Amino acid sequence: MKRPFKPKGVIPACLMPFDTDLAVDEKAYRRHLADIASVEGISGITINGHAAEVHALTIEEQYRAIVVTKEALEDRVPLIVGVYTNSSLEAARIAAYAEREGADALLVFPPDFMTLGGHLRPEMIFEHLRRITDASRLPIILFQYPLASNLAYPLPTLLELCRRFPSIRAIKDQCGDGNLHERQIRELKALDQPVNTLTTHSAWLLGSLALGCDGLLSGAGSVIANLQVALFRAVQAGDLKAAQAINDRIYPTVRAFYDAPLLDMHNRMKEALVLLGRLDQAHVRPPLMQPTPAEIDKIRGLLAQAGLTPETLYRKVA
Numbered sequence: 001m002k003r004p005f006k007p008k009g010v011i012p013a014c015l016m017p018f019d020t021d022l023a024v025d026e027k028a029y030r031r032h033l034a035d036i037a038s039v040e041g042i043s044g045i046t047i048n049g050h051a052a053e054v055h056a057l058t059i060e061e062q063y064r065a066i067v068v069t070k071e072a073l074e075d076r077v078p079l080i081v082g083v084y085t086n087s088s089l090e091a092a093r094i095a096a097y098a099e100r101e102g103a104d105a106l107l108v109f110p111p112d113f114m115t116l117g118g119h120l121r122p123e124m125i126f127e128h129l130r131r132i133t134d135a136s137r138l139p140i141i142l143f144q145y146p147l148a149s150n151l152a153y154p155l156p157t158l159l160e161l162c163r164r165f166p167s168i169r170a171i172k173d174q175c176g177d178g179n180l181h182e183r184q185i186r187e188l189k190a191l192d193q194p195v196n197t198l199t200t201h202s203a204w205l206l207g208s209l210a211l212g213c214d215g216l217l218s219g220a221g222s223v224i225a226n227l228q229v230a231l232f233r234a235v236q237a238g239d240l241k242a243a244q245a246i247n248d249r250i251y252p253t254v255r256a257f258y259d260a261p262l263l264d265m266h267n268r269m270k271e272a273l274v275l276l277g278r279l280d281q282a283h284v285r286p287p288l289m290q291p292t293p294a295e296i297d298k299i300r301g302l303l304a305q306a307g308l309t310p311e312t313l314y315r316k317v318a
Helices: 026-037 059-073 088-100 112-116 122-135 155-164 178-189 202-210 221-236 240-258 262-275 293-305
Strands: 009-012 045-047 079-083 105-108 140-144 168-173 196-199 215-218
Touching: 009 045, 009 221, 026 045, 026 059, 026 221, 045 059, 059 079, 059 088, 079 088, 088 105, 088 122, 105 122, 122 140, 122 155, 140 155, 155 168, 155 178, 168 178, 178 196, 196 202, 202 215, 202 221, 202 240, 215 221, 221 240, 221 262, 240 262, 240 293, 262 293
Parallel strands: 009 215, 045 079, 079 105, 105 140, 140 168, 168 196, 196 215
Antiparallel strands: none
8 A cells, every 4th residue: 555645845737738629639748747757856746737727627638637647657656636626516526536546645726716705704615625535535735825816725724724634734835925925834834733835936936945845836847847856955955055056047937937927827838848849739728828929939038048958858957
């Protein structure tokens, strides 16, 4: 029997390639998974998340992605499956299916409709998690959204969730507030059963990791997982000079991926992989739109500044 997965270290979130008809391109998806899995030092791969355009995937496509990913990865790399739905009943079904198909953990998103004031009714998210944990014994990574989204869990609610549901083993933190970020890290570690923090503050990754995060879970890992591994290791070793040098290489990718509008971040990552010869096409499903030719030129220049080439992509940083 496998040991329970412990969410820590560098966990890339993969993209989802589409063909010209906007159908899932399974062949390209398998190649993409193989590329990420080849990165020395990653701790797992997340599917059916924002990076995979989960908002535009049908439930059937999400289920198929679980099966295909497990076939591609086998047991070489742990598999984390996103649970993204506004229905608690559907969330339970996704969780149960993921466990049956051999997933190692779940990444649980808050239901989108809770933006209308769900933070004022914590019993709603308690019930959502109860349904999921009744259906599956898998470890859970809880997605803490940006404060500006109105979907973030207030700190007392977040801590109570972790106390009530021991299968919550980490949060993916994107709160967007440095003060709250540090407080969450400290208070989650101080629980009777400590809960890890995986940062997804990819636009200020060095600063976030330096506050004591246990790892990172990021869509940018679909392109720069090797740099993320090198940065995380340098921070863990207390080697600030090395961490700063690696961060200098990461920074151009921050500009390439995370400039406004932020919703284009994963579209830009697809274009980067086309430029680097790893994807043949960079189609996205509407209402997302492909970047303009001028923006693609900008991405090309920033990749060069980061030292990303077909030869260096996914390779261990010297």
